[in-house]
Amino acid sequence: MNYDVVIIGSGAAGLGAAIYASRYRMKVLVIGKDFGGETAKAGSIENYPGFDLIDGFDLMLAMKKQADNLQVETLDAEVMAIARQEHCFAVTAGNATYQTHEIIFAIGAERRRLGLPNERELTGKGVHYCVTCDGPVYNGKIIAMVGGGDASVKGVIQASEYAKKVFLIVRGKKVSAEPINIERLEKLGNKVEVLLETEVKELLGANKLERVKFSRPFNNSDELIIDGLFVEIGAVPNVQLAQSLGVELDDRGYIKVDNMMKTNIDGVFAAGDIVNHFGSFKQGITAAAMGAVAATSAYDDHKIHGELCQYHALPSP
Ligand SMILES: Cc1cc2nc3c(=O)[nH]c(=O)nc-3n(C[C@H](O)[C@H](O)[C@H](O)COP(=O)(O)OP(=O)(O)OC[C@H]3O[C@@H](n4cnc5c(N)ncnc54)[C@H](O)[C@@H]3O)c2cc1C
Helix, strand or coil, X not given: CEEEEEEECCCHHHHHHHHHHHHCCCCEEEEECCCCHHHHHCCEXXXXXXXCCEEHHHHHHHHHHHHHHCCCEEEECCEEEEXXXXXXXXXXXXXXXXXXXXXXXXXXXXXXXXXXXXXXXXXXXXXXXXXXXXXXXXCCCEEEEEECCHHHHHHHHHHCCCCCEEEEEECCCCCCCCHHHHHHHHHXXXXXXXXXXXXXXXXXXXXXXXXXXXXXXXXXXXXXXXXXXXXXXXXXXXXXXXXXXXXXXCCCCCECCCCCCECCCCCEXXXXXXXXXXXXXXXXXXXXXXXXXXXXXXXXXXXXXXXXXXXXXXXXX
C-alpha cells in the first residue's frame, strides 16, 4: 500500500496535518495508537477557538469526521518500525507495511511517572494518570493529585466533582496554572488542600494503594491515607521511532524542527507536543496549527521529490 504521506499519531497534530494534506490532494494514511491522543482524555476544553466549551473527546471526533469527509484513511495501530528506502519510507504497523514518500511524526508524549519502586504494580490499583478516564471511580472518596502545573489544577477541579476531598501535592513553592483555573481552584474552598514543597516518596499498599509517604510531615505525620493518587507531572516525548531514522533532538529530548516543521531528515516532518517549537507551551491549538504547517511542507517536498520514489502513490497535482 503506497501513500504520499503517512502521519503517525491521531491527536490534534496528526488530524490537523491530515485535513491539510488531503486538501492538497495527497494520498494520506493516519496511523494512531489511541484515537484522539491526549486531547481526547483532557476533559473539558474551553480554549479551542470556535467552542466555548467542548469535551476533548468530542473535539477530536469532530476533527476525525472532517478528515473522514476528506477521504483520509485511518488505521488504529501502533507503528513499530520505519525503514528508509532512498527518498521513501516503509512504515510497519500491525502485520502490514506501508510505503510512503513523506512522514509526519505527530506522536505526542507519554505521561511522566513518579519513578517510585512499586508504581507500575499499583498503576490502575489506586495510581492513575488521567482524571477523565479514572476519576469517576473515586466518587465520595479521598484522593491526591501530584502536580503543580495547569493540567494538574484542571485535574483537581474535575476530580472535585466526584471526590469528597482532594489534596494537591506540589513539589515547588507555588502552583503555576492559568489564572482562570487558579480562581476556580480557590473557589473549591476546604474541599481542596494544597501541600507545597512536598514530594511523594513512597507508595504504600500491597495489592492496592493505601497510603503515600511524604518528604515532610503534614498534620504531624509523613503519611497520608488516600483512596487514589493521580499523577500529572508533564510528559516525556515519544522519540524512539524518529531517532531510528536519525532525526535530531534538542537538549530536552524533543524533535528539533524549523519554522516549517522540517526535521534534519529529508521527507520527515514533525508537529505537536513531540517537537521543540513553541517551547513548553503545548496545547491543542498549537498542535493542530503545527500539523497544518507540517502538511504544507510535506506537500512542497512531495512536489519536488515525489518522482524519485518508485512507490509513487498518486500523480502530483
Ligand atoms: C490533563 C490535560 C489537560 C489538557 N487540557 C488542555 C486544554 O484545556 N486545552 C488545550 O488546548 N490543550 C490541553 N491539553 C494539551 C493537549 O492535550 C496537547 O497539547 C495535545 O493533545 C497535543 O496533541 P498531539 O497531537 O501533539 O499529541 P497527542 O494528543 O499526545 O497525540 C499523539 C498521538 O500519537 C499516537 N502515537 C504515539 N506513538 C505512536 C506509535 N508508535 N504508533 C502510532 N501512534 C502513536 C498516540 O496514540 C496519539 O494518538 C491538556 C493536556 C492534558 C494532559
